[in-house]
Amino acid sequence: MISLWNSSLQEKASDLHDDTWSIEMDGTIEENRPARDWHQYISGSFAQFKCSLCKKGWGSKRVNVLFHFHLNRSNQGTIKVRRFKQKCRRCNEAKWEDPNFSVENIDVLVERLVRNIRKKCYREDLGETNRSSVFEGKINGPHETAHCEACQKGICSQVN
Template sequence: MHLVNEIVRYVPAGVTIPTSLSPPTPVYLCVDNINTNASPISIPSSSMEMVWHGEFDRLFCQYFPDQWHLLSTHYPPSNRWRTFKDSAKVRFSCQQCGHGWTSMKGRVIFWFHLNFATSSGYVMFKLYGQQCMRCKNGCYEPAMWYPEEVVKVSELTFHYYICLCFCFRLDNSRKTETFNARSKNETSTRNTQNNQKQKTT
């Protein structure tokens, strides 16, 4: 797995993350086949970063003691990561002809990985671009996200994770309880049988 313009290292369970989590990568640069020769979109990237990371911190900090980190990527991680997809209303601007348009199909994909041994979680995400249908230059333009759409998608992502993680842990907890109960029953049965044997002898 590759991360754009960042040195990566390996952490437990085979998760690949950047060595530095600060400052975050501007979210509007994560698009397919981005035109590296085009000039950047004139929007306040720091404001967009604050919206995404602010919402992420607000939601995922509730899930203490797990520590979560938000990372952007061009490439999907391994299959061991859980996936969540969503669409939202976004704005595009063609960097070649200047044409602007609004789309209700702004796509974002999130990948989750939680190391239960260390209580360290990572959410990687990718924002998808769209092509200009006026000049049809073949380039994918980066999406400009409305803050309210970022909030909506972040909340849906968080609720999806909570359901997924809670069910997983609940299932494991039930398995542990069943195993312990079964062990106690087996031990009790063996003790009863031994006592009966001692009485008969």
């Protein structure tokens, strides 16, 4: 799964001033707590989930992704990614499940991230554009804060 994120990054960051960027999943990074000299970016997208207990699947149109990124003096860029999880609403002992993003939505998230990197690390003025994520399937019901890890952490912008 990291390979999809990495290949999208390599394609979209190929012209970033001859610098090399790498991406890694890190479920421990926290909002508003990037390490010194690091930047933060939060974006949302559509993703699918599947309960590991009852195998029920669901889609969510507001799945938050937290990025921390840094460009060091050796022209090596590092990106840490935290994908916020959700719980099944049917299961009493539900576990936090990882989101599954389509290739198209990974591309949209990485494209937005690279624009943010250009602004923060390279001080480029890019104007405003906002490519939308792709919705797949049917979305039923309200956003449930009790089952959203981003809501529990206080960073979800979706209101019930």
